[in-house]
Amino acid sequence: APGERELVLGGWNATGCVVPGVSLVGLFEERVGCVPDAVAVVFGSVVLSYGEFGVRVRRLARLLMGLGVGPESLVGVAVGRSVELVVGIYAVLEAGGGYVPVDVDQPVERVEYVLGVAAPVLVLSTSVDRVGLPGSVVVVELDVVDVSGFSGEPISDGERLGVLRGENPAYVMFTSGSTGRPKGVVVSHAGIVNRLLWMQGEYGLGSDDVVLLKTPVTFDVSVWELFWPLLVGARLVVAExxxxxxxxxxxDVIVGNGVTTAHFVPSMLAVFTAEPAVARCVSVRRVFASGEALSASVASRMRGLVPGVRVHNLYGPTEASVDVTFHEVTDADVVGVPIGVPVWNTQVFVLDGWLRPVPVGVVGELYVGGVQLARGYRGRVDLTADRFVANPFGCGSRLYRTGDRVRWLSGGELEYVGRVDFQVKLRGQRVELGEIEAVLLRYGGVAQAVVVLRGGSGGEFVVGYVVPECGVVVEGLAVVEWVAGVLPGYMVPSVVVVLDELPVTVNGKLDRKALPEP
Structure with missing residues (x-):
């Protein structure tokens, strides 16, 4: 209907907000100038004030500039979680470059591929971490290099190799590709600044707040953990x-440092909330969840463990500056948790296979537009053209095709249904694996659930995996019988396997490939 079309294309996407044309560097330097004596970074017994941290960052940045780092150039960062890691990343940006996080614990072949595609000017590492790096790259060892001879004063644009602009890369994050080769997503300062300033506008971090950096820096959630607190005068606590x-x-680290703000991938939040000592985390005010579908039971358990804590469900692809929608969990979220409404200067469209908007309540593929879209994939013009398409609703702009299936709820929020690739055909019927997972989560005592398709060449069958809540006994056969009373026969799992925990990747996301055979 015309009115509904206007609602889904315009009304629910009215997210315009004026954001200053600044870089991450400008925002950070402004804060250093305002609160030089406030505590900026804590790692174990190491404590740095904003002033001390700023001096370390600028000195290293000047070294990098002398080695050819500036706007449009990239620097690899292969450093374990530490103060050196944080200083290194900030210094790359201060010099005008974009940082490329590298996980040296990954196979050598993957590290070589990432560095080959990124083609960084150099790689920041340490004498210990560099062991996993190929010998062909230029490495600056942060635990060895002496930067004391460089000035610690603020760096002007005139000093840099070029003027730092909003369209310049802030970072390149490599994500797993369907081809098996990782894709390097190039995110600009303009995109991530919009994302961070929206977050501050929405959640209002104060100078008394303490943010925990615990996400691996190869996972884009780490970007807001790293930058949000130090753009507003708050404190960053770095996990081991x-x-x-x-x-x-x-x-222990939350209680010991009075952490107020933390992020958990839902899989890890389920594990975390099974720890009875979580009730001691009374300092926590905000818990953010993203990276996977958040179950209502896990969100409810977190809210019950720490009085007054607010749980926020965020959604977004790496290709759109970390997050594009948000929803605060309420008591009304008993069956599922919506992914919410779009952030500033961002549009979300639910479209069919012909790029036409679908009615409210109908499942379609999610497309994202706006200032947070990445520039594309490093060195992959073909892939960029495939995933970033022309926007049929806006002249000259682009949309990112997420591959996620969602629906509009009547109140203007989005509900996540599942991946396009997780929609399968079984015995001639179209089956949404996410729908089966949602039903399994409704079974009493089930904390987590995953559904996969096993078998092949016509002999496929559905397998469910569940993790019980702490202290609850769940029988797989009983779950199958219960599901048979809720779903059509072709959607009922042939078997439900009960696990102590779900396997996860290094980023804390569910690792489907590691699920055991039934």
Whole structure:
């Protein structure tokens, strides 16, 4: 209907907001000048004020500039989670470059591929971390290099190799590709600044706030953990390497540092909330979840464990500056948790296969437009053209095709249904695996659920995997029988496997390939 079309294309996408044309560097320097004596970064016993941190960043940046780093150039960062990591990333940006996080624990072949595509001017590392790097790259060892001879004063655009502009890359994040080769997503300063200033406008971090950096820097959630606190005068607490996988350690670091703001991938939030000591985390005010579908039971458990904590469900692809929609969990979210409404200067469209908007309540593919769209994939013009398409609703602009299936809810929020690739044909019927997962989560005592298709050449069958809530016994056969009373026969899992925990990747996301055979 015409009225509904206007609503889904215009009314629910009225997100215009004036954002100053600044870079991450400008925002950070402004804060250093305002609160030089406030604590900026904490890592174990190491504490740096804004002034001290700023001096370290600028000195290293001047070294990098002398080595040819400036706007449009890239620098690899292969450093374990530490103060050096944070200083290194900020210094790359201060010099005008974009940073490329590199995980040296990954196979050598993958590291070589990432560096080959990114073609960085050099790689920041340490004498320990550089072991996993190919010998062909120029490496600056942060634990060895002496930058004391460089000035720690603010750097002007005149000093840089070029003027730093909003369209210049802030970072290149490599994500897994369907071809098996990682894709380097190039995100600009303008895109990530919009994302961070929206976050500050929406959630109002204050100088008394403490943000935990625990996400691996190869995962884009780390971007807001790294930059949001230091753009507003708050404190950044850096978790130990590997600490993001240890609930007991996380409780200790949260309690010991008075952390107020933290992010969890839903899989890890389920593990974290099973830790009884989480009730000690009374300083926590905001918990953000993204990267996977957030179950209502896990969100509810977090809200029940820490009085007053607010749980926020965020959604977004790396190709659109981390997050593009948001929703605060409420008591009304009992069956599922919506992914919410679009952030500033961002449009979200639910379209059919012919790029036409679908009615409210009908499932379609999510397309994203606006200032947060990435420039594209580094060195992959073909892939960029395939995923970033012309916007049929806006002259000269682009949309990113997410591959996610969603629907509009009547109140103007989006509900996540599943991946386009997780929609399968089974015995001639179209089956949405995410729909089966949602039903499994409604079974009493189930904390997490995953559904996959097993078998092949006509003999495919659905397998469910569930993780019970702490202290609850769940029988797989009983779950199958219960689901048979809720879903059509062709959608009922042939078997439900009960696991102690779901396998996760290094980023804390569900690792479907590691699920055991039934």
């Amino acid at each position: 390497p590997g600490g993001h996988r240890d609930p007991a350690y996380l409780v």
